[in-house]
Amino acid sequence: MKGSPTISALMCLLIIPTAAVGLEVSSQVRLSPPEIVVLPSGRLYLRQTVEADVPAGESELALECPVAEADEQSVRLRVMEPEEGVSIAERYRRPEATGKLFWKLIATSPQHAVLQVRCCPKNVSVGVSYDARLRPAEGMLDLLARVTIQFTGYSDMHDVSARLPSGDTLVTNLTSGASTTQDLFALRDIPYCSRHVYDEKAYGKQVVHLVELAVPSRCRALGAGAVAFYSAESEAGKMLGKATMSVNRGDEPVELRVCTLPDIAVSGGMTKSEQQSVKTDVYKKLALYDLHEEYEYSFLNRGSLDIELVYRAHGEGDWRVEKSSHKCSRIDADTAEWVVPLARGRESILEYTTVQKTLTP
Numbered sequence: 001m002k003g004s005p006t007i008s009a010l011m012c013l014l015i016i017p018t019a020a021v022g023l024e025v026s027s028q029v030r031l032s033p034p035e036i037v038v039l040p041s042g043r044l045y046l047r048q049t050v051e052a053d054v055p056a057g058e059s060e061l062a063l064e065c066p067v068a069e070a071d072e073q074s075v076r077l078r079v080m081e082p083e084e085g086v087s088i089a090e091r092y093r094r095p096e097a098t099g100k101l102f103w104k105l106i107a108t109s110p111q112h113a114v115l116q117v118r119c120c121p122k123n124v125s126v127g128v129s130y131d132a133r134l135r136p137a138e139g140m141l142d143l144l145a146r147v148t149i150q151f152t153g154y155s156d157m158h159d160v161s162a163r164l165p166s167g168d169t170l171v172t173n174l175t176s177g178a179s180t181t182q183d184l185f186a187l188r189d190i191p192y193c194s195r196h197v198y199d200e201k202a203y204g205k206q207v208v209h210l211v212e213l214a215v216p217s218r219c220r221a222l223g224a225g226a227v228a229f230y231s232a233e234s235e236a237g238k239m240l241g242k243a244t245m246s247v248n249r250g251d252e253p254v255e256l257r258v259c260t261l262p263d264i265a266v267s268g269g270m271t272k273s274e275q276q277s278v279k280t281d282v283y284k285k286l287a288l289y290d291l292h293e294e295y296e297y298s299f300l301n302r303g304s305l306d307i308e309l310v311y312r313a314h315g316e317g318d319w320r321v322e323k324s325s326h327k328c329s330r331i332d333a334d335t336a337e338w339v340v341p342l343a344r345g346r347e348s349i350l351e352y353t354t355v356q357k358t359l360t361p
Contacts, residue, residue: 128225263303
């Protein structure tokens, strides 16, 4: 009967004096419950501590490690206690013992040792997800977080603890071939800002609904995961859209794309491009010029509400907005932003020109 690739594998830990002829267990090992640690990148590893009485001199520790269930190269062993007197000399395999890894231990005297075994399992995945419930009239949202652990091993795992990048820890039992979900926390009354944005570089030729929020530092860090958005003003249970949140350490603004807005039609683009103030070198070759470009965009609001559309344009190097039909703000060295009012059922036109100095034609 196959067992869990981690639990039953560690149950086969043996401490064997190297001088012994047979595989006689010379000490009883005691195992801690398994712990899954999730890194900010989303990768995870599983670790357990092993307590055993290590004899003086050289001894051998054997660990059964099915390659199909764990990344063999990720398996690590370290001595946690004592600080001195027990060391790991080498790790190796034996031809006659397929599926096992061996470590040679050296102890200056008989010692009670605490060892930690760590590996990257292939049969466990941990994911964090969020429900963001928007209250547009108040400019507030509630963020509900939950964690789901998927286990595809052969046997159940009990008293498994999972530690997340946010610092949250939960303890659960994992059923073979199934997943388990638990609520993590709920953050209430988080201020947010809602925007309708047109940014071809970031989102293509479509208007998107963005939500910007900043989790107060007094709360907690947030792990990476999918965010489902709902509105208190919408039908019960109707989802507005989904976004993906990266790891957030708290008190950092997060801008999430909720959904696209097909009710706002966009047309137009660059209407003119020409070189100005052309300068040549002594060989009459083009060396320097200003690139003058003109743009015109039409925005038609076919929705039922008046909105303000944020239009963003990007440039590189030495560039500036020279003329514009609407007020323009420079967000950073590469980005300019306009706010265009869009009344329902009406069309608005944005026109502007840019100048970019080009050193190489």
